[in-house]
Amino acid sequence: MKLTPISLVLMLCLGAQAGNLAKEVEAILQPKKHGDLEYGVIVQSLDRGDVLYEANPDIQLIPASVNKVVTAYTALKKLRPTATFKTSVHVTGAIRDGMLLGDLFLKGGGDPSLVSERMWMLVNDLHRSGIRSISGNIVGDSSFYDLERTPETRPKYLKDQAYNAPVGALSFNFNTTTVYLRPGEKPGEPPVIFIDPQNPYIDVVNQAKTGKAGTSNSIVAMRLDYVKGVLGDTVLLRGSIPLDGKELRFYRNIVNPALYTGHMFKTFLESRGIKVTGEIVEGTVPVNARRLLEFESLPVWQVVWGMNKFSNNFVADQLMKKIGAEVWGPPGTLQKGISAVEEALEDIGVKKGVYRLVDGSGLTRETHISARQLLTVLRAAYKDFSISAEFISSLAIAGEDGSLKRRFSSTTQTDNAFLRAKTGTLDGVSSLAGYTTSADGEKLAFVILLNDKRMKYGSMIDWRDKIAEAVHRYQREKKNG
DSSP states (O other), X not given: OOOOHHHHHHHHHHTTTTSOHHHHHHHHHGGGOOTTOEEEEEEEETTTOOEEEEESTTSOBOOGGGGHHHHHHHHHHHTOTTOOOEEEEEEOSOEETTEEOSOEEEXXXXXXXXXXXXXXXXXXXXXXXXXXXXXXXXXXXXXXXXXXXXXXXXXXXXXXBGGGOOOOSSOOGGGEEEEEEEOOSSTTSOOXXXXXXXXXXXXXXXXXXXXXXXXXXXXXEEEOSOOXXXXXXXXXXXXXXXXXXXXXXEEEEOSOHHHHHHHHHHHHHHHTTOEEOSOEEEOOOOTTOEEEEEEEOSOHHHHHHHHHHHTOHHHHHHHHHHHHHHHHOSSBOHHHHHHHHHHHHXXXXXXXXXXXXXXXXXXXXXXXXXXXXXHHHHHHHHHOTTTHHHHHHTSEETTTSGGGTTSSHHHHTTSTTOEEEEEEEETTXXXXXXXXXXXXXXXXXXXXXXXXXXXXXXXXXXXXXXXXXHHHXXXXXXXXX
């Protein structure tokens, strides 16, 4: 049947009150179809178990960040919701009159929640040990994970973007830094620069200028691709900011997680009154060292919550290496983590060898998985009492928070929190997977995967969202009598 513009409008206005979900989805996708569009869609009732709609549910497609659904499920199952990452402090020398004679070793356990406020807590714990000065070096030990910082499968053009941050067993603040920039006092002067958190690891080369009021902003911030010894990374600023311009903010990743964490640890130690004489270096904890303290991360359920709500790629791949280290032994690697994922999926009926995962984040075009396989994960998580609450609560709420905060706002004005889901977006990829309710209150799980290599980043989001709204409007036909 050929759909005219009038029939399309009528169909979308009537919704799926007669249970005609297939026609609604077709009406949304039919005008967009051409040779490069591939899609997989599946909707299943969680109350009754029947599949309400499917279109190409078994073709392997790029999921983008919807891949984090699989990572979250495996982390909660293999690690358990209350598990933690552990960062430890070790010494080999004696402590005399408050001075540590020798090096202090900071060994990472892959904690993705080690941010400024928690670093301060760690330093406070160390302060209570009685140490007031350190005669040696701060040695960062990242051996709990392998040394692959940025997976080879990530797109090379991302370079210094914060969402492409490297991973490492010893990491800090998601391995990113923030550069704030304000106009100088008069045209021609350099802008005023602030680094957050302030630290000696980041070296800012400020070649930017303050322009006349009313001129355009042309500021560019680049994190250069090399590390200068123990100094760290260089961020280069160029361009012009108008005299009356607003404060600018740039998020950039760093190159060496262990050195970055070590420098920040030293900064926090000195802020607490603990003087460090030596340098920041990388190494491993000697076998004869004694442990002074062990600092626990936020629990895994909170880590998963942050990963899914804000689609944090760094956290996802940190989790994958943690899973690999715990299941197969350290050092944690992505491949060990993927093997653990394959085990977890096989336990719920998704066979090995019929999909391809290469990381935990989905920041790649090499992962391929089907809508039906992802729906199997959603269904298993929903029905597993040991993890269901933590898994579902980690998903973004339509129109309210996370990566869906600015989506579905018109719908949620009258239908608050009608959908919880994980988003996924790359150039040529738009995906959504999660849970909603039907028009008559039936609980549903759905997966929408759209792949079209000719489409730009974000250009298929509206299609995806309209399909999700159609799923929400679905209502079973009432039988007479």
